[in-house]
Amino acid sequence: MILWLTYWYPDEANPVRGNFIRAQWRAAKEAGVDAELLFVDMALGPKLLDVQWSRGPEGEHILQVRSRMWKSLYHTPIWAANLLTKKWTKKTGLPTPEVIHAQVVFPAGVLAEQLGRRWNVPYYITEHWSKAGRWTRHKLFGKRVRNAYQDASAILPVSEHLKAELQQALPSIGASRFAVVPNAVDLSRFPHVDKPIQPKASIVTLLGVASLIPANARIKRVDLVLEALADLKRRHPEVAWRYRHVGDGGRMGRLQDYAKGLGLADHVAWLGALDAASLHAEYASADIFVQPSKTETFGIVVLEALHTGLPVVATDIPAFEQWLSPERGVRVGLDPKEIAQGILTVWEQGLRVAPMDLEAKKYAPTEVGAQLKELYARLVRASPGR
Template identity: 30%
Template sequence: MSSDRFVAASDVTRVALVSHSTTPRGGHVHTLGLAEALHRSGHPVHVVALGDPAAGLYRRQTDAPHTVLRGPSREGTTLEQRVLSAIDLLAAGLAERIAEFDVLHAQDCIAARAALRARAVTGAAVRVLRTAHHVDDFTTPVLIDCQRRAITEPDRVLVVSEQWRAILRAEFGVTATVVPNGVDPGRFPPVPEAERAALRLRVRARGPLLLAVGGIEPRKGSLVAFRALAELAAEADTAGTPRPVLAVVGGHSFQDFAPYREAALADLPGMGLRAGRDVVELGTVSDAELGAWYAAADVLAYPSLKEGFGLVTIEAMSQGLPVVASDVPVFTEYLTHGESALLPAAGDPVALAAALRAVLTDVPLRDRLRVAGAAVAARYTWAAAAARHAEIYAEPVPAPAG
């Protein structure tokens, strides 16, 4: 944990990037990637996140100044209780240090509510910005209202895709600014062939290795992936060739997807699949290990039903891994089916299986996807995202109405 104080010129906007989590999920990966790029450009920035202060951030080698505040306990609590407790803890921590910042840039619903509360209780002259990566499917009135206020009350709202700009306008009446995600080309070190082989051996992948990132969750289309895998496994059995293995990275989430995960895994035997053999859960891995899995796999299987941007896709493409995603609108904003990725119909396991089969068997197609995918990833850098954010931070504050 770092608690470095800012020493900055008075005309430079001091920014706190605020996140409810330190785990390597899309929102926090975005937060840290943006923070590192801003810091390297000389912009005063500090990450404030909830987690385990002793463990720090998931990427311990980061050069971005940061503070990790103790997060809420998960033991015996409901999602609503965890959300409200997290807001309390994060708001208190921000209030103590709010004089150090000109902008509190929240990266999620919890962080936005905490930043707004910290400003209200201190009366500090700070702006509150919010990046809405996506809108959570909350079900209780308290959480639905909490999320609505976290979108409608900040001074400015950013989104990472045109799809979510349209959704926020239609559902919340908010005009948002699009600033896409990015990827750091040097984030993942080169992976020796011996390490790739060792990872494949670890999951006993004698045939194709499919990689899924994000855990087993509804919006990741995990059941769709399992059903597509079952089709490919049956074909391999008929042909007498090694079955494909689906390695699943990640799974730690603020929300509890255990019932979905357990039900999905329980369905595997009925599909002719077995957990630990055909579907191997790897859990949360280090940044370096994630890069190694990108290098070791044959294809990214990412059939999401809902995404804010799909940061995993450009991470994979930056490492030369062909991508099979889905045709949800957010992917079609920056991926072209048949050119930079394959985008089968969302929720259709037969279409997903066909796309995966094509990548695994058609070498010219696989090579084209790698080349075009790398070109797409090169257009989305954290340096570019940081420069656009710096422009937004420096914009003059609108005068009060009247």
């Protein structure tokens, strides 16, 4: 049995947090991998310490920790390692895993390193985190992060650019221990829509998709899209510019107030979280997709938009280089005037993205699941124990 270990996972309060981890886990299980998943769910609580074990809707094991000192526990995985070493089999009825597969180096990878030594099993780290490379140099936690990577039997970034960044940050680790395993994206839920786009249309619908949790405030810069929209209104008042945003979170109220202050209240719609069918309908009816990210490790929503046929204006970061050619949109700086100019470029051209079925195949859950299954078989043969 392979134990997936994560601190990021969707739940009722955070329905999109770590949904890419769930998608990869599902893909592995559907490929026939014997994989259990443990979600270490830590958050603030009224008591000094309250620990509960439960099961999720798909059989996930949930270690729920609520504590007034939750941040200390989160940043000190040795506490969770002690608990799991003592309680894992008693609480789950499962044996010690043959392999641990951590999702994100901190804190799950550091916890995997602790458990790997105690259980004498190898562990792998899939890296989704845009801050991972920088955290190898963190003043407080950098040594623990480097040690977790150093002792991992395999490091599995979700993209080539993240792999390159980690290899640069970890020069002592050989290239053979790195392998890219992309996120599993079921693009069949977002079929291509052949909708002709009129250059310089008089009505333009812009679409954005991003979680609005406070932690993303400096990463998902929806505020810059609002500023760009105000600029577009000033430069081309004859055009009915509209912006629709998919995604929920604690920042929404502030962004709504900001839009109102910019005179955009009647030009912006806040749609909250949507299911796949409703999201596809938004992709299909929009004219331009806008993604103002400071960093991304993968950028699933950009891939979904392109697969639907929607041209994209996105920030010029490595995550989007492989997908965003001039035939599909524009890469711009993280600046409202550059975003506005990118939108105008697409508006003037009237772009529509051609189908990308063959390119998208490698992200299909069946492909990713098969890749994980083959990788597990090879790695377990190479490192049957520590």
